[in-house]
Amino acid sequence: MNPSRHLTRLAALAGIAAFSLSLAISSSAQARELSVSTVLSDAFPWGQAAEKWAELVAERSDDELTLRVYPNSQLVNGDQTREFSAMRSGLIDAAVGSTINWSPQVPELNLFSLPFFMADLDAVDAVTGGAAGKRVFSAIESRGVVPLAWGENGFRQLSNSRGPIDEPGDLDGLKIRVVGSPLFQDTFTALGANPTQMSWADAKPALTTGAVDGQENPLSVFDVARIDQVGQAYLTLWNYMNDPLVFAVNQRVWDSLSEEERTLLREAAEEAGAWEIAMTREQEPERLAAIKARGVTVTELDEAQYQAFVEATQSVHDEWVPKIGSELVEAARADMQGE
Ligand code: X2X
Numbered sequence: 001m002n003p004s005r006h007l008t009r010l011a012a013l014a015g016i017a018a019f020s021l022s023l024a025i026s027s028s029a030q031a032r033e034l035s036v037s038t039v040l041s042d043a044f045p046w047g048q049a050a051e052k053w054a055e056l057v058a059e060r061s062d063d064e065l066t067l068r069v070y071p072n073s074q075l076v077n078g079d080q081t082r083e084f085s086a087m088r089s090g091l092i093d094a095a096v097g098s099t100i101n102w103s104p105q106v107p108e109l110n111l112f113s114l115p116f117f118m119a120d121l122d123a124v125d126a127v128t129g130g131a132a133g134k135r136v137f138s139a140i141e142s143r144g145v146v147p148l149a150w151g152e153n154g155f156r157q158l159s160n161s162r163g164p165i166d167e168p169g170d171l172d173g174l175k176i177r178v179v180g181s182p183l184f185q186d187t188f189t190a191l192g193a194n195p196t197q198m199s200w201a202d203a204k205p206a207l208t209t210g211a212v213d214g215q216e217n218p219l220s221v222f223d224v225a226r227i228d229q230v231g232q233a234y235l236t237l238w239n240y241m242n243d244p245l246v247f248a249v250n251q252r253v254w255d256s257l258s259e260e261e262r263t264l265l266r267e268a269a270e271e272a273g274a275w276e277i278a279m280t281r282e283q284e285p286e287r288l289a290a291i292k293a294r295g296v297t298v299t300e301l302d303e304a305q306y307q308a309f310v311e312a313t314q315s316v317h318d319e320w321v322p323k324i325g326s327e328l329v330e331a332a333r334a335d336m337q338g339e
Contacts, residue, residue, distance in 0.1 A: 033066045034093035034253060039080045039101065039200055041071035044224050045283070046245060049151045049276035050096040053247060056268035065261055067094065078201040081180045087250050088144040094249045098153055100179050102246070108139035110324045111332055113183045115240045115313040116306075121281065123336045124152075124242045130335030135328050140246065146254045149269035151245030152277045154218030154284070158240070159232040161213050164299045166236065168192060168312040177203045177215040186316050187240075191309070204230060218243065220280060223287040228294045235291065236299045238309060247273055 036054065040046040047069070054067035075092050076082040084102040086092045103109040111117075111132065118124050127133055128150045140147040158165060160174055171193040178184035180197040188195035196212055206212045207230040215227070222228070222235065247269035254262065292298055301309070321329050 031064050031066070033068055034249070035075065036067045036069045037073065037075045037083050037087065037092045037095040037097070038069060038071045039073050039083070039098065040221070042069075045220050045276050045280045046096065046098075046151070046153055047071050048279070049245060049247075049272055052272035052275055053096065053268055056272060057265060060264050060268065061261070065257075065264065073199070073201065078199050079180075080199055084143075084145065087248065090250050090252055092250070093253045094247075096151060096245055096247050099244050099246065100181050100184075102140075103181050103183070106139055106143055107323050108136055108325060108328055110181075110183050110320055111136065111328060112244055113181065113187075113241050114320060114324070114329075115187045115316055116310045117317075117332075118242055118336065119239065121155075121242075124244065126335040126338065127332045128244055130331075132328060132332035132335050135331055139328075140248065141251075144251045145248050146251055147246050147248045148266045149247040149273035150277070151247060151273040152280050153243035153245055154220055154280055155239045155242050156216045156218055157222070158216045158236045158238055159214055159222060159227060159296075160234050161207075161210070161231040162234070164234050164236070164297055166299050166301060166305050167308055174214055175212040177206055177212040183316065183320055186319060187313055190313050190315050192312075207232060216240075218280075219284050219287045219291065223291055228291065228296050233295070234297050234299065236301070237288075238301055238306070240309065240313075245273070245276075 036050050038047050038050045042048050042051045050067075050069045050071075054069055058066050072078070073080045073083065076086050080098075080101045081104050083092065083095055083097050084105040087095050087097075088105070099109040099112045103113060111127075118127060133150070137147045160176070162174060163170065165171060168191050171188070171191045174193045176188050176193045176195050177198055178188055178195045180199065185195050185197060196206075198206060203215055204225065204227075207215060207227065210231070214232070217227070222232070249265065257265070288298070
């Protein structure tokens with residue numbers, strides 16, 4: 001072959017390669033993948049909520065829009081209280097996150113962590129579905145993140161390795177692992193305990209070595225993470241706070257989506273959230289039975305015992321209601337009273 005024909009063929013081949021490369025790029029530019037952060041994996045209802053969202057979005061968009069779930073707070077190196085900032089800055093596109101973990105950046109979310117404020121599931125639903133819930137969503141939105149739907153981690157119960165707890169005095173001096181959110185520090189200090197803030201990633205090792213005596217988490221977390229295996233032989237059902245989850249997307253990512261994609265994302269989040277809330281609640285009795293069957297001593301509080309905890313934590317309300325916003329707290333009370 002003469003050299004000039006050889007060059008022409010090479011050029012033609014290069015042209016074909018460049019053309020197919022540009023095709024590949026243009027089709028991948030259409031299909032879009034968003035990162036979704038969660039603290040817990042799909043072994044837990046929380047992670048399943050995010051996977052369900054991803055499944056519905058992929059199915060309904062014919063894989064043109066997909067969500068990739070990154071569990072175990074891996075996008076924030078295990079530091080779950082940085083998840084909201086990372087989503088706001090665009091480091092993370094979306095998240096299914098806990099109100100507790102986002103409360104350092106969105107003080108209004110401490111509404112849900114006020115001890116003994118929402119007594120039962122009806123109260124929680126009245127707030128998330130009511131005027132207060134709307135205000136909470138506006139508070140999130142005003143900080144650069146678009147909230148789409150609610151999910152649920154669950155009512156948080158108290159466990160420890162030392163003995164049954166049915167009055168505040170039983171917590172005296174106990175080292176309790178709490179999430180890195182200041183309100184929890186105050187609640188457990190008010191109860192006479194010695195709270196230690198640490199991430200979920202550090203919690204199980206700390207329970208294993210006995211660096212802490214206790215922790216608080218919903219039954220699903222206690223059950224799936226097998227907290228009984230790290231010496232937590234006592235569990236008190238005190239329903240002191242419920243931990244809702246929020247499905248949310250970074251504002252700039254949201255703005256870059258078409259109207260159709262936004263509707264799809266929102267509706268899929270609402271469906272995944274409703275599905276996960278129902279499942280979490282339905283599973284609680286069997287989880288409790290399984291925990292008891294493993295030999296954990298479960299303590300339930302009578303009305304007088306419950307009241308003693310309410311009174312012992314009154315100072316936390318006095319201090320935190322102004323930080324949360326008294327109008328929001330009042331709106332939540334009105335929602336719970338069906339006003
Ligand atoms: O860290 C916890 O306790 C957990 C997993 O429940 C949250 O992320 C709030």
